[in-house]
Amino acid sequence: MNDMILETANLTKTYKNVTALNDFSITLEKNKIYGLLGRNGAGKTTLLNLLTSRIFAHSGDINIFGENAVESEAALSKICYMPEKNMFIPKMKVKEIIATSSEFYENFDMNYADKLCDKFKLSKGKKYHELSRGYESILRIVIGLASHSPITIFDEPVLGLDAAVRDMFYKELLEDFIEHPRTIIISTHLIEESANIFSDIIIIKDGKLISLTSTEELRESMFYCSGREDIIDRVLSDMNVIHTEMVGSVKVCVVHQKLEASELKRLQDENLDVSPIPIQKLFIYFTDNDKEATHE
């Protein structure tokens, strides 16, 4: 528990009649890359805005480095949050935005920021409002990475970026993380391509925490099992099946439990196919409105 860097307790936020975040408690640790996943309107951005005091909770506590983080300059100065929505001044030039940002983050590495601008071909002489959607995202990436803040948060960092640039970002993030370990939170909808960089995954649904676990544990928490319908029904009767579908004459089930070696052997002996579930599919099963799959 010594590695705890950020903690929320019973955080609740409502907008008029809508509860965006409901009794939300979470503990994040040092030097990990967290993926923050949830469907549209699940409460991801609300959570990030609360962590950084951009908005206020109706109840609950937020602690960063052990102290109350609400409007605390000491806590806020340790967080670099690059939001999805535009908060830059449209008429400011890119180089001016980067230079101003560097004054507010004590670990900001200006040389690294310049290197990133060159690497991502971001023109520093352009004004912010002249940038395309993709380059707006790149500017956020440059500031977020170069800040080297103990807690760095990206909300949808790869919006508008092509596949090659997205790949560059993931590689750059990992390289920089190895050199400058810190806690990074990435909220994204592009789950499959970013899943490999996450050490842990947070899943939110309807303002509630559904799962916070390591990516490996999450992968192991569900599996596909397919085969003849009569065999499937018999063999899986004592297992936690959360989804079934027929593909031709084959019945495919999603089983929500860790598969032990002995059980795997039993399933294979029954001529059933067992395969891992891609993280994106896993996320869909977790957040499926008709099913309730929770992971402790």
Add this chain to the structure above:
Amino acid sequence: MNRLSNCIKFETKKATKSTLIFMLFLLVFYTLSIVLTLVEHSNNATYSSMGFFMPFSIFLFINVSISYTPHYNFLLMLGNSRKTIMFSQFISYFIIAVGSVIAVALLELISQAMFKPMHFNYVNLLNIVYRTNLTFVSTVSWYLTLFMAICFFSLFLGAMRYKFGKIFSRIFWAAFALSWIFIPPLLMVSGNKSNLLNFVKYFFGVDYNNGIYVASANFLIVAIIFGIITYLIGIKQEMIVSEKN
């Protein structure tokens, strides 16, 4: 402290840039007016000591108000607390008010240097309004407190617009336009017995002993009141981001 000074640096740097551009614009405009006067060969041209004051006040009023939202959001994004942002704005706009006094004084000196050799008539409007011998201190305090009042009132408008959106702007400007229709007749209707007229005279220190100081004190009170209200709004304000920002 470091963050506060960084915020002040950011605010004053942005304001200085736009102020210098506006000063340049005013100088060009005044140079053109001199050229036009010379072309007409007018020997009876009059210039006043407050020629730069009105455009500068309007500039300050608009510039401070429209800067509120983008600056507030930008500084909030960079991890500053609301308290730091609000204090930095107050200190910055005090510095900007001082800078504006210097800017207006410089423009006055430049214009005097340009007009005097041409033997144009010189009128000091503050002298006429307050019927007193102006001192350096009284003139500076009048300009400084007035610019502060304008800055802090404009800051208040910016904070209200941030909180309530465009609907506030529409209501404010509609009320402002209507006031020009209704207030002048109200001032006239009762002559010297009008409470409103008396209040306006008191506020601007007209017909008072040391009226220029009365006006300065009133401007300062207005600045402080709107400063406090703006602080109370800003300190509890949740971030609002429009697509356009």
